[in-house]
Amino acid sequence: MNNESRSLVISLVAGILAAFLLYSYSQEKKAEYDKTYGTMKNVVVAKVDIEQMRTIDGTMLEVVQRPADFIEPGAIQDPEIAVGQVAGKPIKKNEQVLDSKLLLPGPDTGISLQVAPSKRAVTLPVDEIRGVARLIRPGDRIDIYAAIDSGKGMQTKREVSMIMQDVVVLATGINVVNNLPRTIESDSNGKNMVLTNLSGDTKYNSITIEATPKEAQDLIYIVSSSPSNIFFTLRNPNDRTVPPRIGSSSSDTIMGRVSVESTPAVGPASVAPPTVIMPPAQPVMAPRPQPTPVKHDKFKNL
Numbered sequence: 001m002n003n004e005s006r007s008l009v010i011s012l013v014a015g016i017l018a019a020f021l022l023y024s025y026s027q028e029k030k031a032e033y034d035k036t037y038g039t040m041k042n043v044v045v046a047k048v049d050i051e052q053m054r055t056i057d058g059t060m061l062e063v064v065q066r067p068a069d070f071i072e073p074g075a076i077q078d079p080e081i082a083v084g085q086v087a088g089k090p091i092k093k094n095e096q097v098l099d100s101k102l103l104l105p106g107p108d109t110g111i112s113l114q115v116a117p118s119k120r121a122v123t124l125p126v127d128e129i130r131g132v133a134r135l136i137r138p139g140d141r142i143d144i145y146a147a148i149d150s151g152k153g154m155q156t157k158r159e160v161s162m163i164m165q166d167v168v169v170l171a172t173g174i175n176v177v178n179n180l181p182r183t184i185e186s187d188s189n190g191k192n193m194v195l196t197n198l199s200g201d202t203k204y205n206s207i208t209i210e211a212t213p214k215e216a217q218d219l220i221y222i223v224s225s226s227p228s229n230i231f232f233t234l235r236n237p238n239d240r241t242v243p244p245r246i247g248s249s250s251s252d253t254i255m256g257r258v259s260v261e262s263t264p265a266v267g268p269a270s271v272a273p274p275t276v277i278m279p280p281a282q283p284v285m286a287p288r289p290q291p292t293p294v295k296h297d298k299f300k301n302l
Contacts, residue, residue, distance in 0.1 A: 040065045043096055044076045050091040053197050056082050061097065074098040111176045115210060121170055122216040123208045124223060130231045134202040138177035140169045140234060142209070146222055147229040148248075160231075161248035164215055166240060173204025207232070 047062045061079040075096040076082060088103040115121050128134055136142060144164040151157050170177055175198040211219065222230055252258040 039068050041068050041071055042077050043071050044079045044082065046091045046093055046095050046097060049093050050087045052087055052090045052199065054087050056085055056087060056102075058083050066096075072096050072098060074100050111170055111208065114170050114177055118212070119210045120213055120216045121208050122211050122219055123206050124219060124230055125205060125227050126207050126232065127205070130228070131207065132232060132234045134172075134204065136169055136172055136207060136232065136234060138169055138171050138175055139237075141237060141240075142167050142169060142235060143233045144209075144219075145231040145233070147226075147231070148222075149226070149229075157250065159248040159250045162245055163218065164211065165242045165245075166235065168210045169207055170210055171208040173201060173206060174198070175201055175204070 042063050043066050044061050045064055046060060048060055050056060050060055058079060061082060063077075063079060076099055081099070082097050082102055085102040087101060089101045091097060091101060111121060126134065126136075143162055144167055145160055146163050147158055147160045149156060149158050219230070247253070250258070
C-alpha cells in the first residue's frame with residue numbers, strides 16, 4: 001500500500017470516527033435535553049397575527065417542534081383542524097393555536113342548547129338607562145329590579161323591589177353566548193358581503209335571560225303592563241352570592257319615614273289583599289223609662 005492509499009484510509013477512518021463521536025455527543029445531549037424538557041412534539045402555531053373574528057386559512061399557520069412540557073393543554077397538532085374556522089380570540093404570532101380559541105358556526109351554537117334544563121329563555125326590552133348603558137354582554141350575570149305601581153287615583157303608590165338575582169344573560173340582541181359573535185350581510189348593492197363584529201355591539205334593544213317558568217311568567221306580566229319598569233344591574237362574574245332579599249323602596253323609605261328592612265318585598269305580580277274597613281260600632285242606648293199614667297175616678301166626688 002503506497003502512502004497515498006494509506007493516507008486515504010486513515011482519512012476515511014478518522015472521518016467515520018469523528019462522525020460517530022459527533023453522533024454520540026448529539027444523542028447524549030438530546031437525552032439530557034429530553035430529560036430536562038421532555039421529548040419534542042409537533043404543535044401548530046400562528047405564522048402571523050390573527051385578529052379576532054378572522055377566518056383562518058393555511059397561510060396563517062405553521063407546524064413547529066416544541067418540548068412536550070412546553071405544549072399548552074388544548075394545542076392542536078394538525079393545521080387542517082383550524083383551517084376554515086374563526087378565531088374567537090386574537091392569536092399572536094408564534095402563539096400556539098388552542099382549540100378553545102376556535103369557533104365554528106353550527107347547530108350546537110344556537111341558544112336553545114344554552115338554556116339549562118327546567119329553565120326558560122325570555123327576552124326583555126332594554127335601553128341605556130335601564131340596561132347599564134348597553135354594556136351587558138352574553139354570559140354576564142345580572143340582578144333584575146321592577147317598579148310596581150299599586151292603588152288607584154290619589155292612593156297610587158310606587159315601590160321598587162329586586163325580583164331576581166344572579167341571572168345569566170344568554171344573548172344581547174342577536175349576539176348569543178358561545179356563538180360566533182358576527183353577522184354577514186350583503187350591502188345595499190347586493191354585491192359585496194359586509195361583516196359586522198358583534199363583540200362590542202351597543203345597538204341592541206333587548207336581552208335574553210334564563211329564568212324559571214314562574215319567573216318568566218312574572219316578567220311577562222310586567223312587560224305586558226309596563227315594559228319600561230324593569231331595570232338591570234351588572235354583577236361581578238365571580239360574585240355568585242345571593243343575599244336575602246331586602247324590602248322594597250318607596251318614597252317613604254327614601255325619605256326615612258319608614259325603614260327599608262321593615263317594608264315587605266313586593267313581588268312582580270303580587271297583589272295585596274283588599275283592606276276591609278269596618279265602620280265604628282255605634283253605642284247602644286238604653287230605652288228611656290216611660291211615666292206611669294195616672295187614673296182619675298170621675299165618679300169619686302159625686
